Amino acid sequence: MIKLNVNNETSRLRAVVLGLAESNGPTPQVEEAYDPKSLEHILKGTYPVEKDMIFEMDAFHKVLQKYGVKVYQPQLIENYNQIFTRDIGFVIDDVFVKSNILPEREHELDAIQYIIDEIDPQKVVRPPVEAHIEGGDVMLWNDHIFIGTYKGSDYKNYITARTNMQGVQFIKELFPNKIVKEFDLIKSKIEARDNALHLDCCFQPVGKDKGIIYKRGFREEADYEYLVALFGKENLFHIKRNEMYNMNSNVFSIDTNVVVSERNFKRLNKWLRAQGFIVEEVPYAEIAKQEGLLRCSTLPLIRD
DSSP: OOOOBBOBSSSOEEEEEEOBOTTOOSOOOGGGOSSHHHHHHHHHTOOOOHHHHHHHHHHHHHHHHHTTOEEEOOOOOTTOOBOOGGGTEEEEBTEEEEOBOOGGGHHHHHTTHHHHTTSOGGGEEOOOTTOOBOGGGEEEETTEEEEEEOOOTTGGGOTTOOOOHHHHHHHHHHOTTSEEEEEEBOOOSSOGGGOOOSGGGTEEEETTTEEEEOGGGBSSHHHHHHHHHHHOGGGEEEOOHHHHHTTTTOOEEEETTEEEEETTOHHHHHHHHHTTOEEEEEOOTTGGGGSOOTGGGEEEEEEO
């Protein structure tokens, strides 16, 4: 049996589900794009090709192995994108939550069922059908659960709005002893530079008291100020619009002092090293063209 334990984003990682880039399928059609960044690259003819994505994911896999992390991967679905495991489920404390994802992606959950079968069935839950929630919007910080959402009345018109207030309420009821704080995020169907697809596209903690943040990703300044008050402005690395577009906040922590980051994030990586972090740089710019990066590709199961 897998004894789940995840209480934050940065404690020593022991077991994780890493996505798959093999048999990724053909470049999607315009009408099949789930997000504006993928759409942009489909239209430009620069959508990533499978061999490049396999190369990048292998580099990430090798870093996880270097630190002795147990790596699970989904069962292969032929001609299907299985890179972003963060969307399909997440662990809070010792509970596995199956995401209510876009219906077209339900097969991705089936592909990790063999892992879920190793978890105590009493610790596996699924929200009611009206509660939308994806793992990229759920961020743990000890006694806090941060959740990205979209509170606009036009929620149903946005394919980029993945977590609704019913999803937030579900987590509040499931974890009554946690401080559950939702953040209303900026969404765009057509401009990736103005679309916080998930919370981890505009914020993520690193280490024990630091974080990466994009102020303009929040619809309400009060939400941004909440994080500034909690972490301290001096402990937050503020990214710029183009850095947000390139997914600078979507790094991944293996330990409180080890961060896996994209090799082109020069300004961020320099700051992380100045703060005393070991930065494991990997190539991930091709996968990033699908509006997802390192955190999106992982589903942590066990941290210390």
